[in-house]
Amino acid sequence: MAPERKRSAFLSYSQGGVCKMCHIFLLLWLLHFSSVYSDITDGNAEHLKREHSLIKPYQGVGTSSSSQWDFWGSTLVTSQYVRLTPDERSKQGSIWNTVPCYLKDWEMHVQFKVHGSGKKNLHGDGIAIWYTKERLHPGPVFGNQDHFVGLAIFVDTFRNDLHGMDRSFPYISAMVSNGSFAYDHGKDGRSTELGGCSAEIRNKDHDTYLAIRYSKGRLTIMVDVDDRNEWKECIDIGGVRLPTGYYFGASAATGDLSDNHDIISMKMYQLMVEHTPEEDSQDWTKIEPSVSLLKSPKDNIDDPTGNFRSTPLTGWKVFLLLLCALLGIVVCAVVGAVVFQKRQERNKRFY
Numbered sequence: 001m002a003p004e005r006k007r008s009a010f011l012s013y014s015q016g017g018v019c020k021m022c023h024i025f026l027l028l029w030l031l032h033f034s035s036v037y038s039d040i041t042d043g044n045a046e047h048l049k050r051e052h053s054l055i056k057p058y059q060g061v062g063t064s065s066s067s068q069w070d071f072w073g074s075t076l077v078t079s080q081y082v083r084l085t086p087d088e089r090s091k092q093g094s095i096w097n098t099v100p101c102y103l104k105d106w107e108m109h110v111q112f113k114v115h116g117s118g119k120k121n122l123h124g125d126g127i128a129i130w131y132t133k134e135r136l137h138p139g140p141v142f143g144n145q146d147h148f149v150g151l152a153i154f155v156d157t158f159r160n161d162l163h164g165m166d167r168s169f170p171y172i173s174a175m176v177s178n179g180s181f182a183y184d185h186g187k188d189g190r191s192t193e194l195g196g197c198s199a200e201i202r203n204k205d206h207d208t209y210l211a212i213r214y215s216k217g218r219l220t221i222m223v224d225v226d227d228r229n230e231w232k233e234c235i236d237i238g239g240v241r242l243p244t245g246y247y248f249g250a251s252a253a254t255g256d257l258s259d260n261h262d263i264i265s266m267k268m269y270q271l272m273v274e275h276t277p278e279e280d281s282q283d284w285t286k287i288e289p290s291v292s293l294l295k296s297p298k299d300n301i302d303d304p305t306g307n308f309r310s311t312p313l314t315g316w317k318v319f320l321l322l323l324c325a326l327l328g329i330v331v332c333a334v335v336g337a338v339v340f341q342k343r344q345e346r347n348k349r350f351y
């Protein structure tokens with residue numbers, strides 16, 4: 001059996017690719033304010049929620065009436081994978097959790113596999129992961145209805161928009177809708193997307209994963225598709241409002257071009273996050289899906305959810321930054337001086 005996979009996308013993500021200076025900064029920050037930002041460690045306290053998880057060998061799925069997953073269309077359930085569509089034209093399939101999710105903070109890990117005989121660019125259309133008000137409503141958006149209410153993550157493997165050559169495909173993107181927005185296939189959803197990234201996910205021999213994290217109004221999508229057992233950030237955006245009580249699902253579609261679209265597992269983890277009494281007293285099922293900041297997550301600075309990476313810099317933070325910068329400059333100056341001196345000495349020897 002394979003070793004247990006790192007569960008926390010958040011922790012493994014935050015450990016990777018951070019510069020030394022930032023480490024010092026982070027350390028200082030944690031030392032001083034660990035009490036205030038206790039939710040920063042919530043990746044530790046997560047729990048797998050079986051009723052929202054789809055795990056091999058998918059016992060009872062589709063056959064037992066007590067099953068927590070329903071499927072529709074071309075979906076085929078084996079003991080090793082759930083195939084939403086086969087590598088054939090004009091197929092649509094989906095699988096839906098029958099249990100509404102009342103968790104306020106969660107992280108969904110999806111292991112998926114897209115593969116087929118189509119050569120480069122001759123395959124499609126992709127997979128969508130859903131957290132929506134309604135379930136099992138087939139339609140034109142990767143096998144699900146348009147004008148959906150909730151969250152969608154698209155793994156779009158076919159470029160429809162020939163003007164959008166600034167991005168390579170497959171392309172992963174996210175969309176939140178209150179039902180009034182249509183998904184524009186012709187533009188690969190560009191007009192409604194919250195963010196996205198390109199990811200080589202097709203015909204891989206290794207496992208490919210996607211993580212969707214929703215906590216305190218922050219939506220984070222991470223991918224692990226390079227066989228490195230490491231999460232890479234794809235989307236990170238604040239100001240996202242999603243209610244509880246919606247359903248998780250996955251769907252896929254083929255058109256003139258096709259692929260096998262397989263879901264291997266969907267694992268739902270509850271994140272243990274504290275909320276203010278005010279937030280707790282609210283009826284979370286009544287929230288309307290919305291995004292307050294429709295702009296690139298990278299300049300998403302006035303984030304109301306309290307994530308330190310994107311809050312505006314206040315006095316002492318500026319001070320710490322300056323301190324780090326100053327330290328950096330001093331280190332550079334010293335190193336520079338030493339190197340310069342060495343050179344001078346060498347030069348003297350030569351002439």
Ligand SMILES: *[C@@H]1O[C@H](CO)[C@@H](O)[C@H](O)[C@H]1NC(C)=O
Nearest residue numbers: 177178179180181288290291
């Ligand atoms: C959905 O959101 C849009 C933009 O925020 C708003 O104009 C519209 O009235 C909302 N529609 C519904 C059905 O609530």
Ligand SMILES: [Ca+2]
Nearest residue numbers: 156158160188
């Ligand atoms: Ca497309």
